[in-house]
Amino acid sequence: QSVLTQPPSVSGTPGERVTISCAGGSSNIGQNTASWFQQVPGSAPKLLIYSNSQRPSGVPDRFSGSKSGTSASLAISGLQAEDEAHYYCAVWDNSLNGHVVFGGGTKLTVL
Amino acid sequence: EVQLVQSGAEVKKPGESLTISCKASGYRFNTQWVAWVRQKPGKGLEWMGIIYPGDSDTRYSPSFQGRVNMSVDKSISTVYLQWSSLRPSDTAMYYCARHYGSGSSKFDPWGQGTLVTVSS
Secondary structure, eight states, X not given: OOSBBOOSEEEEOTTOOEEEEEEOOTTTTTTSOEEEEEEOTTSOOEEEEBTTTBOOTTSOTTEEEEEXXXXXXXXXXXXXXXXXXXXXXXXXXXXXXXXXXEBOOEEEEEO | OOEEXXXXXXXXXXXXXXXXXXXXXXXXXXXXXXXXXXXXXXXXXXXXEEEETTTTEEEEOTTTTTTOEEEEEGGGTEEEEEESSOXXXXXXXXXXXXXXXXXXXXXXXXXXOEEEEEOO
């Protein structure tokens, strides 16, 4: 059971916009910034979003992040077949002397 | 180019010891944290802990405290993850990643992963 709750799966058709939610609590998202990672099967995770909404260089602006209260969200617009992957949120949790928690992951299927 | 290169896959028996490595290049190794993340087959990501190469300061996840040891060799820009007695439940892919310190959830880049298989 992950501290951060994500939907197990989402789906969309090419060109569509999808969002993935990440629900946390007062000791994690409520006090710290969230990051998002994309993991294609057989590959290492890749940083997509940090500090809630910042994109590293090279990440398309189709990917955007936001945070409200104790929840964070990842939005993917103009969905492409290559976006099919697992997506994970992560945040620093201030409990237990501080540690990072990951969401359980969301499988995005492009129909 | 910032890069983390991990050691190769390992197959071990229960009770054996193991050390895997993660070699960094392309940035000031001594001044940035390195994290270890576990991914069991078909499962999600689990943060194991972080180490600061400059002074070997370590922070472990409560779930991994006492089960693994993180260390560093600054002379070769390499961090290590060690087990003294492996269990079948340690079978997983292990990733290292540059981490932006206490309070942060930014991991970038990631190593390619080291697959550890523990089986009798």
